[in-house]
Amino acid sequence: MKIKRNYVQAGIFIIVYLFALYMWTLPFQDNKTPYGEWDAISHWELGDFIAQRDSTFVYLPSFLDYSYGGDNNYKPHTLWYHPPFHTDFAIISAFSGDRMVPIFLTNAIFASAILISVFFVINRLFGFLPAILSSFMLTFSMRDILPYLWGQWPERFAYAFIPLILYCFYMYYTTYSKEKSKPIYLYMMSFLLVINAFIHPLVFFHSVIGIFVLGIALAIKQRKIPFNLKHVGLSLLIFLVLFAIFPYQTGNVIVSFTKSSTPEESKHSVISRLLQWSPNPQDFVGSVPPSYFSFERMIGYWGFLEDNKLQGINADSPLFKRLSVNITNLLFIFLVIGIAVLLIRRENRDIFILAWLISLYLVLHRDLIGKFTFLHRSLSATAHIFFPIIVIGALSIFSLIKMPKIYRSFLKYGVAILIVAFTLIYNFPTAHSTLDNAYNSPFLRLNPAQIEVSEWLKDNIPEDINVSVIGTPVDISQKVWWMASYSHRVSIFFEGFFIWSNDDEETKAKTARQHLLNDYVVFDYTDIALLSDRSFVERWLAFEQQNLGNHTLLYNKDNIRVYHYEPS
Amino acid sequence: MNLPKIENLRFIGIIVVAMLVFFYFILGFSGMMAALGIILLFIAPIYLILDNFELRQDEKIVFSFFLGVGIFPSLVYWPATIISFRISILITFIVLLIVAYLVRKFHKKNNN
Structure with a gap:
């Protein structure tokens, strides 16, 4: 019996994704008691309350109103988030007839949905191998795992929409001609953008900046701007109508965004910030641990220097300190090669990745225009774009050297095996122990x-x-x-x-x-x-x-x- | 990667059953039911609607999940402020199936 290649590829992705879900559900496989920080409590109780009460609500019930009554700046005492995200939890909780596992599993699926969207987009643009490797590496991304455990649930899921929104825009843009076009992508983009805003407004703004950067980059590359009044008009109409479905929460987004507040002045010089990828850890003491800002600790360290030497390199050179990365780290080397390959090749698909990267850079530097709110949280989107670029860089190494195709292909698969091996050796242990030991003290969970x-x-x-x-x-x-x-x-x-x-x-x-x-x-x-x-x-x-x-x-x-x- | 069409029920069925068994083993019955709920309520109705458009199979599957998690609860939410939440889920599910049927009928009519 001959099995189709596509079936095998689909099967491999399903195995990788189920393995990721096995990992991400470790915190509640043995101990089925709710856990997490304050944010997790609010997200869980919103879903649980609806399911238990068998009705949704406009005005907050007493126990929620006490804590969150003032969080909606437009209409106090109503939900501060748009309802769909928590209603999803309630739907699955009601369907499954249980209060804990369905909500936490739905959240684990939502938080790990970035594996699906990155796999899908990279597979469509670069093929199966880079896609499956990116997705596999994301399974162990500490920048995703930590906020997931802490309870920043909606934000984790919202980031999974960015590559899909950009993909829809890209497909509409690159396939557009006066004779034939695919407006379905533009309409789907509108739907995804609204849902993105419903889930987390911060990420919605990130998506909008991504579309803007990708639009400019493609306009320069293709020297055309697709504009069809009917398509754009209908797409805008979809967006506006859907955005108005939840007026109190949409009002909250608008009021919060436009609230006249004096912009905070940056504590660091503009040049220094521009050269720095991540915000300064000292500005977020007490909010997130310093390791959250480290490339090595969050993306990974594939190197052979001991920890003290690694620290030594960072401390010795002001440049490396600014990069907050060890340049002997293979992951960093692959990342640089990947960016170089994309910049040199500049095909449409390369432009897509670069625009995604640039948009993240812009979002991460919004403090320069006085927008500090949740700055460090945008950093949690880094791995989503870094891992695909790292994989592209690693797999491209031998395509830069002239050699027979068969050797190149052989070496490419060799590198792929090496990526899997290094991920398992270097990234897996930290991710596994973090998830397996999360909140396992009797003082941290209800008995x-x-x-x-x-x-x-x-x-x-x-x-x-x-x-x-x-x-x-x-x-x-x-x-x-x-x-x-x-x-x-x-x-x-x-x-x-x-x-x-x-x-x-x-x-x-x-x-x-x-x-x-x-x-x-x-x-x-x-x-x-x-x-x-x-x-x-x-x-x-x-x-x-x-x-x-x-x-x-x-x-x-x-x-x-x-x-x-x-x-x- | 061209994924199998929805008509290939045997392959789809094997995948779904394998996933449900997996969730049953790691999280028990409620874990399995949660996974089934996500497939049945969020993915399936939107997939049936998207299946009428000129999209690749993988696009239909991925987008039906990401659209479903936004569209389905949005439709459930408002009626559930006055009627039972569970009944609102059922009504929304039926409405989306009817929409999928109507879109198919409309498309067929236009193509003939």
Whole structure:
């Protein structure tokens, strides 16, 4: 039986993509409990709430309004994101009949969708081998994995639209003639642009800049500007009509973008910033780790120098320091070769990649015009364009040398095997251990007792009543927010403020009175029981006896008790 | 890379079943159902619409996913503010299938 080559190629891509999904779902394969930073909590609860309540909403429910009521600058107390992204989670959660796995899996598929779009675009423009290698390398991209774990969910997915939007524009542009054209690509581009804006406005602006740069580059290369009033008009109409479907959120995008704020002045000289690829790590201390800005740590290091020597090279030379890259790194060498090949060859497909790269450079340097917001987040799009260029560079090396075709082909596949091997040796271990060990401390995820009490709260107390959770150490207070999220209850006093507060005794007493008034109070000893300091447990037990002894005990299970505090 | 046409149901079926089995093994029943939901609700209806246009097979598959995740929830959202969310999902699914049928009929008529 002869199997068609296309079927084999499709099969290889599916294996690579499923392997990527296996990797990216490692954080919740064994422990099916929600995890992530504050952003992850908000994205999960938006989807979960819709599915659990069996209805969508215009105005935020109480527990969301407390935290995010002011986030929509146009219409406060409504959703601050366009609804489709979180409605997707809700749809899959409702279809699957589960609260956790469907939402986290859908997010993993969305976050790794960049593998699909990069594979698709590179395959159409450069062929199967560069496409599958780029996609494979992206599986281990730390610049994608880290924000995915932290909870920047919509942004991760939105980046997957950029290559597709540019592809649609490219196809319309390059196939256009007065006699025959393919407006379907322009219409699809409009749909994709709107969906891109719905998912994350920051990335939408990135896409628009990409179209602008690609348009100029193709106009110079082809010396023609395709313009058909009917096509452009219909495409604009699609965009505007769809963009108006969610007026409050679209209004928020417009108001936030046009809000008159004094542009921040760059802390660095223009020349210095222009020569620097990434923003300065010192400007983002506390937001992301310094390693997030390192080429070696995020894209990879394929070299043979030990870590200390590697640091030495960076420190020794101001130029290398500015590049923040080690020039003995094979990945960097391939990247430079790739850019050189694209610049020298300058076919339409090369222009496409270069325009994509230039647009990212422009977005990464928007601080020069005073736009600092989420600057470091744009850096997370780097691997999407770097890996294809690295692969193009590596596979092009032997095409630069004159030799018989058979040898060239043999060496090309040799390089491909080397890329796979190096990726597995150098990039795989970090990515695997990061994903496999993500949030695996008992202090970072809800335990079964906390999930059970959260479910109980959801089913047994009114929706807009405050619930106070007492006992969770302040260092892991995000766990309390996960409980608020799981119980869909107001979290206004959901904090372990009391013992760890720096306030004086009088303020503490006042806070405690306000805290208890009209609240349901949850005493959770499950986490503090794990701490080595037994005094925390004893102090809370004494506090509980003294203040709640005369109030109604509603729930008492697995070291968690819930009281209804009724002021006398 | 020309992918198999949708009419090649055996190949498509094998791929889908293999994917569902994979998700079942790594994430259990709800993982498998989630993957099925994405294929059935987001990809399939939009694919049936795109199948009427002059696009390559890989373009239809990839774009149906990326368009589906935006179009499907947008249609579900507003009705679900007044009716059951689950019923809104069902109505949206049926509406998109009808749209796909109408587009096919319209195209056939125009081509004849």
